[in-house]
Amino acid sequence: xxxxxxIANWLATFAVMLIICIPGLWVVLSAFRPNREIxxxxxxxxxxxxxxxxxxxxxxxxxxxxxxxxxxxxxxxIVIASTSTFVAIVIxxxxxxxxxxxxxxxxxxxxxxxxxxxxxxxxxxxxPLFMIWGRIGLIDTKMGMIIVYTALNIPFTIWxxxxxxxxxxxxxxxxxxxxxxxxxxxxxxxxxPLAKSGIASAAIFAFLTSWNEYALASNLTRSTDSxxxxxxxxxxxxxxxxxxxxxxxxxxxxxxxxxxxxFIVQKHLISGLTFGGVKG
Amino acid sequence: xxxxxxxxxxxxxxxxxxxHSINIDIAHNEFIVLVGPSGCGKxxxxxxxxxxxxxxxxxxxxxxxxxxxxxxxxxxxxxxFQNYALYPHMxxxxxxxxxxxxxxxxxxxxxxxxxxAAEMLGLNExxxxxxxELSGGQRQRVAMGRAIVRNPDVFLFDEPLSNLDAxxxxxxxxxxxxxxxxxxxxxxxxxxxxxxxxxxADRIVIMRDGFIEQIGTPLDVFNFPTNVFVASxxxxxxMNLIEATVDIKAGQRGxxxxxxxxxxxVPERLKNAVKHGQKVVVGIRADDLTPVNHGxxxxxxxxxxxxxxxxSEPLGTETILFCSIGExxxxxxxxxxxxxxxxxxxxxxxxxxxxxxxxxxSGNNLLGSLNG
Numbered sequence: 339x340x341x342x343x344x345i346a347n348w349l350a351t352f353a354v355m356l357i358i359c360i361p362g363l364w365v366v367l368s369a370f371r372p373n374r375e376i377x378x379x380x381x382x383x384x385x386x387x388x389x390x391x392x393x394x395x396x397x398x399x400x401x402x403x404x405x406x407x408x409x410x411x412x413x414x415x416i417v418i419a420s421t422s423t424f425v426a427i428v429i430x431x432x433x434x435x436x437x438x439x440x441x442x443x444x445x446x447x448x449x450x451x452x453x454x455x456x457x458x459x460x461x462x463x464x465x466p467l468f469m470i471w472g473r474i475g476l477i478d479t480k481m482g483m484i485i486v487y488t489a490l491n492i493p494f495t496i497w498x499x500x501x502x503x504x505x506x507x508x509x510x511x512x513x514x515x516x517x518x519x520x521x522x523x524x525x526x527x528x529x530x531p532l533a534k535s536g537i538a539s540a541a542i543f544a545f546l547t548s549w550n551e552y553a554l555a556s557n558l559t560r561s562t563d564s565x566x567x568x569x570x571x572x573x574x575x576x577x578x579x580x581x582x583x584x585x586x587x588x589x590x591x592x593x594x595x596x597x598x599x600x601f602i603v604q605k606h607l608i609s610g611l612t613f614g615g616v617k618g
Numbered sequence: 619x620x621x622x623x624x625x626x627x628x629x630x631x632x633x634x635x636x637x638h639s640i641n642i643d644i645a646h647n648e649f650i651v652l653v654g655p656s657g658c659g660k661x662x663x664x665x666x667x668x669x670x671x672x673x674x675x676x677x678x679x680x681x682x683x684x685x686x687x688x689x690x691x692x693x694x695x696x697x698x699f700q701n702y703a704l705y706p707h708m709x710x711x712x713x714x715x716x717x718x719x720x721x722x723x724x725x726x727x728x729x730x731x732x733x734x735a736a737e738m739l740g741l742n743e744x745x746x747x748x749x750x751e752l753s754g755g756q757r758q759r760v761a762m763g764r765a766i767v768r769n770p771d772v773f774l775f776d777e778p779l780s781n782l783d784a785x786x787x788x789x790x791x792x793x794x795x796x797x798x799x800x801x802x803x804x805x806x807x808x809x810x811x812x813x814x815x816x817x818x819a820d821r822i823v824i825m826r827d828g829f830i831e832q833i834g835t836p837l838d839v840f841n842f843p844t845n846v847f848v849a850s851x852x853x854x855x856x857m858n859l860i861e862a863t864v865d866i867k868a869g870q871r872g873x874x875x876x877x878x879x880x881x882x883x884v885p886e887r888l889k890n891a892v893k894h895g896q897k898v899v900v901g902i903r904a905d906d907l908t909p910v911n912h913g914x915x916x917x918x919x920x921x922x923x924x925x926x927x928x929x930s931e932p933l934g935t936e937t938i939l940f941c942s943i944g945e946x947x948x949x950x951x952x953x954x955x956x957x958x959x960x961x962x963x964x965x966x967x968x969x970x971x972x973x974x975x976x977x978x979x980s981g982n983n984l985l986g987s988l989n990g
Contacts, residue, residue, distance in 0.1 A: 507701060507703065509699045509700075509701055509703035510703050510705060510706075512668075512670050512690070512697070512699070512703065513697065513699060513703035513704075513705075513764075514705075514716075515669075515670070515689065515690040515691055516668060516669075516670075516690045516691070516695060516696060516697045516774075517691075517696075517716055517717035517720060517764070517768070518691045518717050518720040518721050518768070519691060519720055520689065520691065521689075523720065527720075528705055531707050532706065532707060
């Protein structure tokens, strides 16, 4: 009976996972098969052969000529996501540390304000942003996108990093200061190494937000100067045709770094590092 | 010579004053203990000496230097925290050597001094472990080692034993005393445990609500408490405090009238300190109120009391007996104890010369402080 229950559990889990995963798997599968097979009716479930042709094609190396500048989009995505993540982490670290360690006026209101700003859906900002960016000439620039993503990420990085610093007893920094550190040294030598995994998680989350964001980018970008990969996906839809194969290949290129980073976050979030320094 | 001087130290958080203009002079090599109930300002005072809290006004001197505006790192102090505050990401060896590394000592010097401290505290086996792999007592020893290694002018202890279990606490207490004997540095030690204070201190500073109530050697504060608070705080079990009225008839020495018509003569040494009709609080230590034939017999003047024992707490060599005078519960000590039945009536002897008299209104000792 117990065994039966266990098997039933597994089957149910499998069924649910299948429903969740099939679209994703289908995209990955499609990235490796020709358009003809993707569009076949009835569907070809088991691919006849797999190849990297689609990837060659979108990077301009295949037999078919594709007029989509994927490498440029890729570089834009990397530059915009990394820069905005870096800035958001630097500010998030300073802000998180301040919220965790210092007492100042309106601390709670400011913190609440930051959190409330997260409740505004990003797309609601697109029109005002479009108008302001238009006036000051930031439409279709990497800088424009970096500023937007940095601003979107800061409340989140502050919140997450604040939590990690809060877990580190302030006596550790005080002990460091008594031991001869300046406050700055105590931060870098004691508190930072202990909060490192938290800061890394915040960085990865911030990077993924920028990397995957579509709505705002689709409004504020125009050309290869600033278009990111998710926006670039739309280039595969023409008036009468959709290049599913190319689109799938590009989707895989977007997914893979995100997937790798997600695995890293998972490892980092489980951190028992602070245990033992002080009474638990 | 490292004296520590606190002069008119005030600490305010916003408008809330938590330490009210306190003065303490600490001699070179002295072991001073700040003791008091929680919230009395003792930890704040210690943290001001460490430089971890700003001083609102006043002056702190370590040696001949005014340190008011010096960062903790420039005060040449070591601090041992209640929760040990070991660096979790470093091994015991790295923890011990951290201060020396920051001070840019050579690797050879660091190794030598860390090994020396480890030897002194019995940490040799643990040097490569992380703090998480140590027991509470071991962690506290590492914290002490980290303080010793830097050879500071002053050691600051902030309730270092309160996270340990009772047995370990007694053991570590002895180790701290031994440590002081060996390193001979000035130590300022904060605790809420009066037993720790009595056993460790050269002098005790008793604090309440940001004021200093009394400063003195353990025996001074035990034998001559300046007020009711000190009397009830120092000593175990706490001093019995009973309200009474002074009754002096012309030409007589006078009596103290207790509830239940109990009358005790005013002690000889206190007869000039009281007036007829004055309301007083009488302080009686449990040791001075003992069942007949079960206390210390000396030649001092005794008075007889008949009391009913409500509860007895046997401790082995002695038994604490709970009785009452009027509404007031009092504790008495029986040496060479035998089993006592509940509600047994017993005859007690009170060592009259040992009682303390406090003013009913102010709570101050009627003899004034020890010195004045």
